[in-house]
Amino acid sequence: MTPSKHREDRDLVAEALVRAAAPGSQLVTPPGSRLTPLARDLAFDKGITFTTGRYAEPAGPVGPGGFRRRSNRIAVASDHGGFALKDQLIPLLKEMGERPVDLGPAAASPSVDYPDFARLVAAEVSGGRADFGIIVDGAGIGSAMVANKLPGVKAANCWNEASARNAREHNHANVLTLGSGHLDLAAARLVIAAFLTTDPGDDRHARRAKKLDAVEAEYLRTSQITAHFEEGR
Incomplete structure (x- = not known):
């Protein structure tokens, strides 16, 4: 790819970025950038406006209220059944301003098992x-x-925007699992955007999430004590 072609592709404002933005917000775009037709239509429907700013690589993702937040480092992987969708998610996450790390697999081999990845x-x-x-x-x-x-x-298995928001707000989820048999790329995009732009809830949600941590800590301590005494036999 030539440098000019690379810059042309890079300065396209894609639909995914607009879809992740809050309605009525303002997005900062690089000088000379262009909207894709789908992004233009969606921005009109959501009442989103644009302002020109210095280009940053990557552009920060948009959080609730339209402000830019720190991009996330996101580990991504699949089994053989999810391989095709996983490969489509990597460029999508980059478009959204995130920093995906593809942990594999490199091909959709039947020997690729979900527990490993x-x-x-x-x-x-x-x-x-x-x-x-x-x-x-x-x-x-x-x-x-x-x-x-x-x-x-x-980890939360989410299948629509509502379940993704619930997983983050109510349960403080930090891993999202998707079923390629139930979601295409368009649906997965909505789920991911909802998951990444929803903050963990405080008050009663935080209290309950801490109870999840307490259950884990209790069983970790029990297993460590058991292992210690078994080693001493």
Whole structure:
């Protein structure tokens, strides 16, 4: 790709960025940037306006109220059934101003199993190396089960915008699992945008989320004590 072609593609304001913005907000775009037809129509429907600013790479994602927030490092992976959708999510997340890290697989081989790749994503979030994780398999259920085995991970299988917002606000989820058998790219885009732009709720939501942490901590302590005494036998 030539440098001019690269810049031309880079300065297109895509529909995904507009869809993630709050209605009535104002988006900052690079000088000379152009809206795609879908982005233009959606911006009109949502009452979104644009202002020109210095180009940043990448442009920060838009949070509630239209302000720009820090881009997130997002670990992404799939099994063989979710491979095609996962590959489409990587450029989508970049368009949204995020920093996706593709943990694989490199191909949709039948030997690619969801426990292996769900664990990779969960480990990045558990270890603090990623802000969020996204895992795609056929239904999104098995990957959530695997991810929730790791300390500090709250994985939620979401299938629409409402469930994604609930997972973040009520449950403080930090890993999103998607079912490629239930969601196409357009639907997944809405779920991801809702998940990433919803803040964890405070008050009663925070209190309940802390109880989730307490259950995990209790069983971790029990398993550590058991392991200690078994080693001493």
